[in-house]
Amino acid sequence: MISRIAKWVRLWALSTFATALFSSSAVAQDKLKVVVTIPDLADLVQEVGGERVAVTTICRGKExxxxxTPRPSHLVALSKADLFxxxxxxxxxxxxxGLIEQCGNAKVKPGGAGFVNGSEGWSAIDVPRDLSRQGGDLHPQGNPHMNLDPRAGRHLVERIYAGLCRVDAASKPLYTERRDAYLTRLAVAEERWSKLGASWKGKPVVVYHQEYSYLIARYELAPCGAIESKPGIPPTPNHIAELVGRMKAANCATILTAIWSNGDQVERVAEATGARTVELPNMCGGIAGSETWIGMMDLVHRRLDEAIGMSAPQK
Ligand SMILES: [Zn+2]
Known part of the structure; x- marks a missing residue:
């Protein structure tokens, strides 16, 4: 990865820098340049920053x-960013x-005024006791999919607000007003989600990957296991057989999957158990209608509610 990025740096130095620099409009150059990793953060930065910010997003919702795999344009954007x-x-x-190391912009590196870690101050769940590769190596600091917790919008907006005020103190009154307006809208949405989720307590669900663990914990659903053996490790036949047995015993009729999840494995488990598969976005834009963070969480709650309602035990 590092060598690939180093190659981009050379290419960029030869040709793309001038183009990228001069193609930006005068208006965009007046704005605060913000680079974010996922579309959820882009939506929240836009909500707080409004017209003051120009946002570049690295991941697309279906990835x-x-x-x-970042693109050379992401490195160019990060090299000029005021906030990451x-x-x-x-x-x-x-x-x-790799991007941070190669971008040559000290401001957006950890510890810099323009670096925002959205999960700072967040209590992660599923923190592994053992960090060996056997335990799966995708979630070494605990479950990172906190953007799918219904409480995450509030947490992330505060981190973003603090970052924007740090690098652009003159606009603090604007950011404060916009943050407060967003939190007011968010409170209405949170109430809507709480009402839906209140009836899900104890309902068994299976996931492909542990993306929806915060959602499951928040509403006290009954996690029946994951189709992956461990985060990032595909299932063995034994693991699938055990999971199918557990699902049948628990009368578990709902499998939560993201758009990137392994369709064949999910299909096998669904066929063996008769469970219904529910496809959910795992970040904004993954599914039509999930372009904003509130819109995505509305869609997640609606789909989950429909699935759980239809999956009620037939006893
Ligand atoms: Zn993960």
Whole structure:
């Protein structure tokens, strides 16, 4: 990854820098340049920053977040950024360290005024006791998919607000007003989600990957296991057989999957158990209607509610 990025740097130095620099409009140059890892953060930065910010997003909503290939344009954007926002908890390990190392912009490196770690101050769940590869190596700092917790919008907005005020103190009144307006809208949405989720307590669900663990914990659903053996490790036939047995015993009729999940394995488990597969976005834009963070969480809650309602035990 590092050598690939070093090659981009050379290419960029030869040709693309001038083009990228001069193609930006005068308006865009007046704005605060923000680079974010996932579309969820882009939406939240836009909500707080409004017209003051120009946002570049590295991941697209349908990608597997654990294996993202950044483009040379992302390196160019990061080299000129005033603010960089990530989720952290090793969610973006496949691409952030290389970009940060090569961008030559001290401001957006960890410890710099323009570096925002969205999960700072967040209590991660599923923190492994053993960090060996046998335990899966995708979630070494605990579950990083906190953007799918219904409480995450509030947490992330505060981190973003603090970062924007740090690098652009003159606009603090604007950021404060916009943050407060967003939190007011968010409170209405959170109430809507709580009402839906209140009836899900104790309902058994299986996931492909542990993306929805915060959601499951928040509403006290009954996790019946994951189709992956460990985060990032495909299932063995034994693991599938055990899972199928557990699902049948628990009368588990719902499998939660993201758009990137392994369709064949999910299909096998669904066929063996008769369970219904529910496809959910794992970040904004993954599925039509999930372009904003509130819109994505509305869609997640609606789909989950429909699935759980239809999957009620037939006893
Ligand atoms: Zn993961």
């Amino acid at each position: 597997n977040l654990h294996a993202v 926002v990530q989720i952290g908890l090793s969610l973006e390990t496949s691409f952030v360290p």
